[in-house]
Amino acid sequence: MEKKREPKKIFIQGAIPVEKIANSIANHQHKTNIGAHDIFLGQVRADEIEGKTVSHIEYTAYEEMAEKVVHEIREKAFEKFDLTCAHIYHSLGKVKTGELCFFVFTSSAHRKMAFEATRFIVEEIKANAPIYGKEIFEDASSQWKKNTPVS
């Protein structure tokens, strides 16, 4: 924990490809001090609101601030939990229903740490990172998404 970690790029244009997740998992197989990974994936739902169905979400963000906020959340996670590593990615731009928009991946020697760290990071980012999702309906009308505290 003494090593100073630099803020990382977290934004990906469009949906998060499954290959990115697979590569990320594969890259951990040489770290033989890891016993447990916990991966959270956010997927865009085809919610129906007043008879209209969501077709995709357009994500925007205050990118520079979001990267700082996420960096601080990541540092806090390393302080609170005994982690080997933590990876965090979020989409920008258009993500269609069924596609992935949010990817949080933590690893630890022990499962309790990974479970708690992933959940902590997901909740903190939803609550504190300046990222915005606009739900676009099939008829091209739209509304701004609102996060609920733990849903």
Add this chain to the structure above:
Amino acid sequence: MEKKREPKKIFIQGAIPVEKIANSIANHQHKTNIGAHDIFLGQVRADEIEGKTVSHIEYTAYEEMAEKVVHEIREKAFEKFDLTCAHIYHSLGKVKTGELCFFVFTSSAHRKMAFEATRFIVEEIKANAPIYGKEIFEDASSQWKKNTPVS
């Protein structure tokens, strides 16, 4: 929840391939009522015990009973949590350090349910499924692994 679910095959010979996880994630992208996935992966650690380092684990199981037990745990998870789906795989035979031996994947409209369900399933399987891991050291000596309640 009315639909009767049949017991599923949970055992895989050897390590769980990353491609299996990737395919599993990709297969959910047409289910547009899903908003959140939580994936737990167990990885074999190169633990050092009295100066000897683990090289791999040999897994055995009371397979038929384990499949029943896991089926019941899965049913309980569907009762307790509002899930869209739940997938569970465990290795049999040789799994080298750094390789994956346990894969639990739940999906739900909302993240709270997926987080809690994956953790519930992992803890229940560790506590109640007749599966055995024998740690083989680099010098070919061995010891039987013991699960600790939430480690």
Add this chain to the structure above:
Amino acid sequence: MSTLTVKYFGAIAEVTDTLQEELDIIDDMSVQTVVDVCLQKYPRLQTMSFKVAHNQRITDSGETAPGDEIAFLPPFSGG
């Protein structure tokens, strides 16, 4: 006379119809005064919910300096 940058996001940017603009300020203008100036310029913001970030930190107090960044942030909806 010098300027600071004001940024607008999400639903707020749809009201201001711009993502970013330069604002002329006098030295040591408070964050609250900058916000008030913007609310006068865009009266519809007065009924909207937002937080203010000063140089990428959420705050509602403090003094600004030339070149600073003030952002209007509606409720977050990442994830």
Add this chain to the structure above:
Amino acid sequence: MSTLTVKYFGAIAEVTDTLQEELDIIDDMSVQTVVDVCLQKYPRLQTMSFKVAHNQRITDSGETAPGDEIAFLPPFSGG
């Protein structure tokens, strides 16, 4: 005279040196009696920690019937 199947797992199977064997029983032999018979056959099991499954259910009571399955299960270590 009929038989039931006894299965051994993990560390226990290393002691019995077999994964499975048929045991001659008299009808309605209790689970506990079957266990006692095995503990006599393999005295080293007496100091070991295990649970007993009868037809794939953990139990330490009940009666067996011909064709039943009794298993000696040392502490689990899946995952």
